[in-house]
Amino acid sequence: MQDSMPTPAPDWRQYTTDAAWLPYAYDAREDTLVFAHLPRDVQRRAVFLDPRFLARAPKSDPAPLAALPAHDIRERAGKLHFIFHTGFCCSTLLTRALDIPGVSMGVKEPSVLVSFAQHFGTGRRSPGALSALGVTLDLLSRPLEPGETQIVKPSVTVNHAIPALLHLRPDAKALVLYSSLDAFIRAIARRGLDGREFARLVYKHCALAIPLDDAELTPEELVLQTDLQIAARVWLMQISFIAKVATHFGPARVRILNGDALLADRNAALDRLARFFRLPLNAAQIATIVDGPVFRQHSKHQGLAFDAAAHHAQHHEAGVRHLDELNAIRGWAHALARRIGAPLTLPDSLMDNETAPEPTH
Numbered sequence: 001m002q003d004s005m006p007t008p009a010p011d012w013r014q015y016t017t018d019a020a021w022l023p024y025a026y027d028a029r030e031d032t033l034v035f036a037h038l039p040r041d042v043q044r045r046a047v048f049l050d051p052r053f054l055a056r057a058p059k060s061d062p063a064p065l066a067a068l069p070a071h072d073i074r075e076r077a078g079k080l081h082f083i084f085h086t087g088f089c090c091s092t093l094l095t096r097a098l099d100i101p102g103v104s105m106g107v108k109e110p111s112v113l114v115s116f117a118q119h120f121g122t123g124r125r126s127p128g129a130l131s132a133l134g135v136t137l138d139l140l141s142r143p144l145e146p147g148e149t150q151i152v153k154p155s156v157t158v159n160h161a162i163p164a165l166l167h168l169r170p171d172a173k174a175l176v177l178y179s180s181l182d183a184f185i186r187a188i189a190r191r192g193l194d195g196r197e198f199a200r201l202v203y204k205h206c207a208l209a210i211p212l213d214d215a216e217l218t219p220e221e222l223v224l225q226t227d228l229q230i231a232a233r234v235w236l237m238q239i240s241f242i243a244k245v246a247t248h249f250g251p252a253r254v255r256i257l258n259g260d261a262l263l264a265d266r267n268a269a270l271d272r273l274a275r276f277f278r279l280p281l282n283a284a285q286i287a288t289i290v291d292g293p294v295f296r297q298h299s300k301h302q303g304l305a306f307d308a309a310a311h312h313a314q315h316h317e318a319g320v321r322h323l324d325e326l327n328a329i330r331g332w333a334h335a336l337a338r339r340i341g342a343p344l345t346l347p348d349s350l351m352d353n354e355t356a357p358e359p360t361h
Contacts (some may be wrong), residue, residue: 010065016072019142022049022107024059026115026136028126033136034060040144043107043354044099047092047300048155050111065132073138079149079299080141081277082165082174086238087202088187089154089179089259092299095153097270097289103146104279107152112136113165117158121209134168141169147280156202159238160209162245166253173277174249176242178254178346181235183259183315185329189229190318196227202234210241213340228325240342246349257351266290272350 015021015035024036036060038049046053083106085091095106116133119126141150154165166172179187188195195348212233225233246254255276262269267283267290274281289295337344 002260009057010061010063010067012060012068013069013072015060016069016139017076019076019144021060022110023112023136023139024049024054024057024110026112026119026129026132027062028115028124028129028132030062031065031126031128031132033065033068033132033139034062034206035060040099040101040105043105044096044106045137048109049107050109050114050155054111055217058311065128065135068135070135073135076142078117078141078143080137080169080172081149081151082162083151083171083175083177083231084162084242085153085156086159086179086184086235086242086256087198088184088357089177090262090299091153091177093261093294094177094273095151096299097294098151098279100279100281100285100289102145102148102182103281104149104151104277105352107140107150109153109155111155112140113152113154113158113161117161117205120161120164128170130164135166135230137169137172138167149277151198151277156238157205159207159241162241163248166245168251172253174183174254175273175276175350176246176254177262178242178256179235179257179259179335181232181239181344182326182330184235184327185228185231185333186315186318186322189228189326190324196231199227199231199234203237206234210237212237212240212336212342214336226329228329230334231330236333236337236342239344239346243343244348248345251349251352255352256346257348257350258346261351263356266295268351276350310320 010064020037021041022038023033025034026032036047036054038054042057043049083091083095092108093109098104098106107261113136116129116136119129140152143150162174163165166174188199191198242256257269270281270286270289271283273279274286296305298304334344336342
C-alpha cells in the first residue's frame with residue numbers, strides 16, 4: 001500500500017490580506033469565521049451586508065481563528081469608527097454618504113457582528129468569542145484604499161454589544177443616531193406586519209441584555225402587550241442604554257444626533273461628523289456630498305427618488321392613519337418612562353460647539 005499524502009493546510013492569507021474579503025459570519029461553537037468577497041461596488045449595491053442581499057457573493061470555507069495569521073491582521077488593521085442607531089433615523093443614508101473613495105467607506109450592517117451579538121446575548125459563553133470579535137474588528141478596519149477610514153454601522157440588534165466594541169477598539173469613536181419615540185412608533189406602524197415583527201425581533205435581542213427597570217410587569221402581562229407597546233419598550237430600552245453608554249465613554253468617544261437634526265442641516269451635521277471622526281473633508285467636498293445623489297435617493301431602494309420632504313410626508317401620513325393607536329401608546333410610554341426614570345430625549349452632542357474637535361486636513 002502506498003502511504004497517503006497529508007492534505008496541505010489551507011492558506012487563509014488571501015482573506016486577511018485582501019480588504020475586499022470581509023468577515024461575514026462567526027460560529028462560536030467552532031470558533032471560525034466565514035469571509036465574503038465584497039469589493040466596493042458590491043457593498044454599494046447591497047442594502048446591508050447580510051444574507052438577504054449577499055446570497056450570491058463568493059464565500060470562504062469556515063476559517064479557524066487559530067489558523068489566521070494574527071501578525072498580518074494586526075499589520076493591516078486601519079482606522080475604524082462606528083455609527084450606532086435606534087432604527088428609523090437615517091443611519092443607512094448617513095453611512096452611504098460616507099462612501100468617499102480615498103477618505104472613508106461606510107460598512108452597512110455587516111452580518112458578522114450580528115453573529116457575535118447573538119452569542120453574547122445568550123447564556124452560553126465561548127472562551128474564544130471575545131478574542132474573535134477583536135480580530136473581526138481589525139479585519140473590518142482594513143481600508144479598501146490606502147488611508148481610508150472604515151465606518152461601520154452595525155444592525156440595531158448589536159446595540160447591547162456597544163461597550164465591548166468600544167473596549168476592543170479604544171481608538172474608535174462612535175456616533176449614535178436616534179429617532180424620537182413618536183418617529184419610531186410611527187415607522188413601526190407604517191410598515192404594517194413587517195414593522196411589528198421587527199419590533200418584536202429587536203425586543204427579543206434587548207430584553208435580556210438591556211432590560212428596562214420595570215419590575216411591576218409580570219411575564220403574563222408582557223404577553224398581553226400590543227405590538228406598539230413592545231415597540232415603545234424597545235425604544236425606551238435603547239435610549240436608556242445609549243444614555244448610559246454616552247456618560248460612561250464621554251464626548252471624546254461617543255456623540256449623539258437625532259435623525260431629524262441630520263435632515264434639517266445636512267451640511268452642519270456632516271461637517272461636525274468629519275471633525276469628530278477626523279475625516280479630511282472640506283466645506284466644498286461636504287457640499288458636493290449633500291447636493292449629490294445619496295441625499296436624493298431612498299437609502300434602501302436605490303434609484304428611487306426620496307428626500308427630506310418625502311420623509312416628512314411619509315411620517316405625517318402614518319400619524320394620520322394610525323392616530324388613535326399612536327396617541328394611546330405615546331401616553332402609555334411617557335407614563336412608563338416617568339415611573340422608571342427613563343429618558344425621553346437625548347442631547348444632540350455632535351453639534352456641541354464646546355466639544356467639537358478640529359478637523360484633520
